[in-house]
Amino acid sequence: MYDVKWIRENSGLFDQGRVRRGLEPLAATILELDESRRALVARLQASQERRNAASKEIGAAKQAKDEARAQALMAEVNALKASMPADEEALRLADKALYDQLISIPNLPLDEVPTGADEHGNVEHHRHGVARAYTFAPKEHFELGEALGLMDFEIAAKLSGSRFVVLQKSLARLERAIGQYFIDKHTGEHGYTEVAAPLLVRDDAMIGTAQLPKFAEDQFRVQPGDFWLIPTAEVSLTNLVRDAITAEEELPLRYTALTHCFRAEAGAAGRDTRGMIRQHQFQKVELVSITTPEQSRAEHERMLACAEAVLKGLDLHYRVMTLCTGDMGFASQKTYDIEVWLPGQGLFREISSCSVCGDFQARRMNARTRPKSGGAPRFVHTLNGSGVAVGRALVAVMENYQNEDGSITVPDVLVPYMGGLRRIERQ
Missing domain, CATH: 3.30.930.10 (Bira Bifunctional Protein; Domain 2)
Structure with missing residues (x-):
């Protein structure tokens, strides 16, 4: 099984090895799946960080008796709570798609292995x-x-x-x-x-x-x-x-x-x-x-x-x-x-x-x-x-x-x- 980071850093070698095995290049597909997955991770992380920060700000707004501010922050937190499950499910599917792709890739041949079809x-x-x-x-x-x-x-x-x-x-x-x-x-x-x-x-x-x-x-x-x-x-x-x-x-x-x-x-x-x-x-x-x-x-x-x-x-x-x-x-x-x-x-x-x-x-x-x-x-x-x-x-x-x-x-x-x-x- 291959590490996505290695494929990202050695995409040319990866595809060359696949071609020697008689297979189509695949690095671009894998890296596209990985980019989508990483974007979802970043979005979820940002949502969680903002949710935590907004929750703290709610307490400060209430302490300052700024009810309008508190209500606005509570609405923002609720919106984040509502949106995050969809992103979490999307991340689960992205993880599975990447795993399914990686688990199906054969090992790459060493340089001295003769190239042949059968x-x-x-x-x-x-x-x-x-x-x-x-x-x-x-x-x-x-x-x-x-x-x-x-x-x-x-x-x-x-x-x-x-x-x-x-x-x-x-x-x-x-x-x-x-x-x-x-x-x-x-x-x-x-x-x-x-x-x-x-x-x-x-x-x-x-x-x-x-x-x-x-x-x-x-x-x-x-x-x-x-x-x-x-x-x-x-x-x-x-x-x-x-x-x-x-x-x-x-x-x-x-x-x-x-x-x-x-x-x-x-x-x-x-x-x-x-x-x-x-x-x-x-x-x-x-x-x-x-x-x-x-x-x-x-x-x-x-x-x-x-x-x-x-x-x-x-x-x-x-x-x-x-x-x-x-x-x-x-x-x-x-x-x-x-x-x-x-x-x-x-x-x-x-x-x-x-x-x-x-x-x-x-x-x-x-x-x-x-x-x-x-x-x-x-x-x-x-x-x-x-x-x-x-x-x-x-x-x-x-x-x-x-x-x-x-x-x-x-x-x-x-x-x-x-x-x-x-x-x-x-x-």
Whole structure:
């Protein structure tokens, strides 16, 4: 969320950033709303000051036995009382109009972010590993899982409808093993603090991380209680510092959580209708960092390295993409996507997205830090990333570690989590 004062002082930069995102200039509209609001504030303040002064003058006039003067002043006070409610209502509407405009503005890209209209403008940053060679035609994960009798979409559809799955036996355990491996790696080696936080949150939490109000149709709302199911643990973890002032010495804060996530996928009709790539319910390990402004750029690179490390541990081939201005998320200043190679599809598919948000979310949450040197508190910077999506990692492991007979070899790092099991076969 942007500060009107910053827009007023940097209107050219603001509009340039919007144009790079493929959006129309907006500074003039916002400043016009702000000028109207400020005029109403000034008028109300002047009315209140005059009302207070006139009230005092009434007493003086009465004491001087100047009844005509007293009556005139009383009439003036009554007129001010009558006019002020209309101005107060006008100010309320002006505040709402300005807030609604500001809350709907996406973050502006950093200078180094490539300009582009959509995913075709993304730029490859680097690759890791090479694609495995097979002596047979690799199958997609849902073909493997169904043939093993361990992945069932039909039963899931009877329970919940499309975009759900039922995993059983060793495949269910493999998904659990992947999530456990990720969370152990991030807490044991990367210095993240594990958090068990609510999956149900209020409006303010979703607004704070910018899922609301713009993306309400992509979320699941729960009644009674008026909750939202989290689309990512980013919501719960980032909001741990909302309405708080964190001492600078405590930063960076690094949080991680393995949770279920829920997305309506409202804009995904017809896309990835088979398999586990795009589900309403899935598991993900989330990484969140809270930093000072000076730390955030380096923290972004660090977070990317942490997400890459778990994929390297699984010996998966992947590439890192720098997203262009037209493909990055609403709250992001800069985003790296990690795309893992899926031999069954013959494509790279997103498995992680790591973003630096600057103070965009912090302003929405009122999350600040107090400098070591003293002085006024300032907004923190926030970052978030997948470390990584468990369901998509399961897909990647199944497709990359498949054997010609349809069995799946368990990656070495997951064998301890699988009770020593090294191969998943039809049971």
